[in-house]
Amino acid sequence: MKQLLQHCGILVAQEQGFRFLEDAFLGIDGDTIDYIGTERPQEVYDREKDLSGRLLLPGLINCHGHSPMVLLRGVGSALPLQEWLFEKMMPIEDRLTAEDIQAGNNLALLEMIATGTTSYSDMYFEPHTAAENAIACGIKANLSRPVQCFNKEETYEENFRVKESLQLFRDYHGAAEGRVRIDFAIHAEYTCFEHIVRPYSAACKELGGRMQVHISETKKEHDECVEKYGKTPARWFYDLGTFDSPTAAAHCVFVTEEDMALLLEKGVSVIHNPTSNMKLGSGFAPIQRMLDLGLNVTLGTDGAASNNNLNLMEELHLAAVLHNGYHRDPTILKPAQLLTMATRNGAKLQGREDTGALEVGKKADIIALDMTKPHLYPNLDPMALVVYSAQGADVVMTMVDGRILYENGEFLTLDADRILHEAKAAVKRLYG
Numbered sequence: 001m002k003q004l005l006q007h008c009g010i011l012v013a014q015e016q017g018f019r020f021l022e023d024a025f026l027g028i029d030g031d032t033i034d035y036i037g038t039e040r041p042q043e044v045y046d047r048e049k050d051l052s053g054r055l056l057l058p059g060l061i062n063c064h065g066h067s068p069m070v071l072l073r074g075v076g077s078a079l080p081l082q083e084w085l086f087e088k089m090m091p092i093e094d095r096l097t098a099e100d101i102q103a104g105n106n107l108a109l110l111e112m113i114a115t116g117t118t119s120y121s122d123m124y125f126e127p128h129t130a131a132e133n134a135i136a137c138g139i140k141a142n143l144s145r146p147v148q149c150f151n152k153e154e155t156y157e158e159n160f161r162v163k164e165s166l167q168l169f170r171d172y173h174g175a176a177e178g179r180v181r182i183d184f185a186i187h188a189e190y191t192c193f194e195h196i197v198r199p200y201s202a203a204c205k206e207l208g209g210r211m212q213v214h215i216s217e218t219k220k221e222h223d224e225c226v227e228k229y230g231k232t233p234a235r236w237f238y239d240l241g242t243f244d245s246p247t248a249a250a251h252c253v254f255v256t257e258e259d260m261a262l263l264l265e266k267g268v269s270v271i272h273n274p275t276s277n278m279k280l281g282s283g284f285a286p287i288q289r290m291l292d293l294g295l296n297v298t299l300g301t302d303g304a305a306s307n308n309n310l311n312l313m314e315e316l317h318l319a320a321v322l323h324n325g326y327h328r329d330p331t332i333l334k335p336a337q338l339l340t341m342a343t344r345n346g347a348k349l350q351g352r353e354d355t356g357a358l359e360v361g362k363k364a365d366i367i368a369l370d371m372t373k374p375h376l377y378p379n380l381d382p383m384a385l386v387v388y389s390a391q392g393a394d395v396v397m398t399m400v401d402g403r404i405l406y407e408n409g410e411f412l413t414l415d416a417d418r419i420l421h422e423a424k425a426a427v428k429r430l431y432g
Helices: 067-072 081-093 098-114 128-137 160-172 194-207 219-229 233-239 257-266 274-279 287-293 312-327 335-342 344-350 382-389 416-431
Strands: 002-013 018-029 032-037 047-050 054-058 060-062 117-123 140-144 180-182 184-186 211-215 247-251 269-272 296-299 366-370 395-400 403-407
Touching (some): 002 032, 002 382, 018 382, 060 296, 060 312, 060 344, 067 081, 067 098, 067 416, 098 128, 098 403, 098 416, 117 344, 128 140, 140 160, 160 180, 160 184, 160 194, 184 194, 211 233, 219 233, 233 257, 257 287, 269 344, 287 296, 287 312, 296 335, 312 335, 312 382, 335 344, 335 382
Parallel strands (some): 117 140, 140 180, 184 211, 211 247, 269 296
Antiparallel strands (some): 002 018, 054 366, 366 395, 395 403
16 A cells, blocks of 8 residues: 655654655655655555644664563662662562563553554563564564573573574564564673573574673673673673674663773674663763764663663653763754664664665654644754653654554554553562
8 A cells, every 4th residue: 555644744864864844745655665755746645644743753763671571660669780680570570471471561562652662672581472462563573582591500502591592583583574583682791601602692693693682781790790700791792702793782881992892893782771770870871982983872761660661752852861961061962863873773773774764765664743732832943852852642653664553542453451451460460
């Protein structure tokens, strides 16, 4: 089907940043953008949609999260990361069933889709449930089963997490015409051992996979790795071959200059999680330095237990103001840089070069903001308005591959009532 979105504002991709078109037209042929301009196209479209008062943006890409942790939202607040993770999160996660995880992932999808996320990266166990959910609802997802090892005597061949990860890749990589991609994942240096990481990293490279990993999220993690191995987490993974595959490194709050040089050498993408890092008291990642060096920096929410939401619009705003305040310099991160991090850079991290921007030939992964809201008037600088003023609740349409998943408060591919019922049942079972 050919669709024409008309009379809307559009933030069109250009080589550096974005260009604003007013009262413009965007044509879609099947799943691909085939026209953008201020003149009505000559071609005939099967369906025309008036989007007056709306601003079209590329769909947001949430590059790091643990979606089923929405069921743990609010648990363990005001605790340092290690205590929060090992004493609060893991005991509850040990009780999660596959049904709970599926319910949590579906609840997370409602939240992400309603706030403008069209593709997300996730790291969690029982990920086949997330794969099936993504296939059914139409979102794009890079999913992974994180590998951990808590017994130094356990061999690589015995590690059930490795087996599950490899099986997931075989079963779902490239599913739904490529909307679902399966990544490899190592949870972190402090939850694994060299004899697991090295062969698993080699398997990722051999199979042409992509890797997800946490790196230097806290000073404690970073310093203890140096004390234990005489090297930083980034150097540890580098030496074990992890970065020999395209890698997404979450957090990177305490990376050194040498670490950043290693990440740049291997083309590692960094995921900035401002809310999670501040809520857990982890610190401020050197984002401006990374951008200056040429690293591909993206945005992520992390899990809802450390955020406590999955609203990437909020991450845009916080990342914009946080570093300006920390460095006492209002020019540190400009709005166009932030939106690029949440779109085009995220697409690069996921290995999805056909999305992340509104331009002819790209996939029709599009969101629309309602610009008639009081806090979005006057529209004198659309880029600044998107980053500093817009809210997740301003999203009134979310489209993936030309298919509308959400519009004006209604989910078109998800049964919100059923999902909320199942989430409530899971919460009741977990917490009594």
